[in-house]
Amino acid sequence: MNKYALHGKLSATAGNGEKLASILLEASQLVSTAKGCHLYLISKDPKDAESVWVTEVWDSQEDHDCSLLVPGVRELISQAMPLLAGKPEKGQVLEVLGGAGI
Amino acid sequence: MNKYALHGKLSATAGNGEKLASILLEASQLVSTAKGCHLYLISKDPKDAESVWVTEVWDSQEDHDCSLLVPGVRELISQAMPLLAGKPEKGQVLEVLGGAGI
Numbered sequence A, B: 001m002n003k004y005a006l007h008g009k010l011s012a013t014a015g016n017g018e019k020l021a022s023i024l025l026e027a028s029q030l031v032s033t034a035k036g037c038h039l040y041l042i043s044k045d046p047k048d049a050e051s052v053w054v055t056e057v058w059d060s061q062e063d064h065d066c067s068l069l070v071p072g073v074r075e076l077i078s079q080a081m082p083l084l085a086g087k088p089e090k091g092q093v094l095e096v097l098g099g100a101g102i
Helices: A017-031 A061-069 A073-083 B017-031 B061-069 B073-083
Strands: A003-011 A037-045 A048-058 A092-100 B003-011 B037-045 B048-058 B092-100
Touching (some): A003 A037, A003 A061, A017 A037, A017 A048, A017 A073, A017 B092, A061 A073, A092 B017, B003 B061, B017 B037, B017 B048, B061 B073
Antiparallel strands (some): A003 A048, A037 A048, A037 B092, A092 B037, B003 B048, B003 B092, B037 B048
């Protein structure tokens, strides 16, 4: 299989976790139409109300990188940026060997 | 959506990462037939040859817990156990809010 996976956290400023999650849920609907996107999940950590986790699987890193060009994505990023507590960290990069569900 | 996700690492003793991955890939085929399983991915960290990551999404924690009862799973666990470097740590638990691909 050998796909490109990213698993990372975005942290919002106090009180903005839910708003950030809602923007990312909207983004997931756009981004998932991009070439090579197999998975784009938005999750929360039950113990951390202001953080949102994004778990992505793509055919390649290149496909992931191109997803920023999907119409509407940049607008959502610019809505999300002022909610963030600091710069987003680079997520964990994994190579998917196989499994089930994508 | 609100599903139960687990993201965790199993580390093999030196030289056994590939064998562990192959057992987990076999397990993913069995486990993914269980009730409530949406995702069961086996990945590796390009920087850590002896570790294997498992990323799961289930309808509920209960469905996840029941997956150990799928025929054949216990046998695969007993094949994997001697390959592990120490006890498996509990993975990261997340609540999937939504997204795309499952």
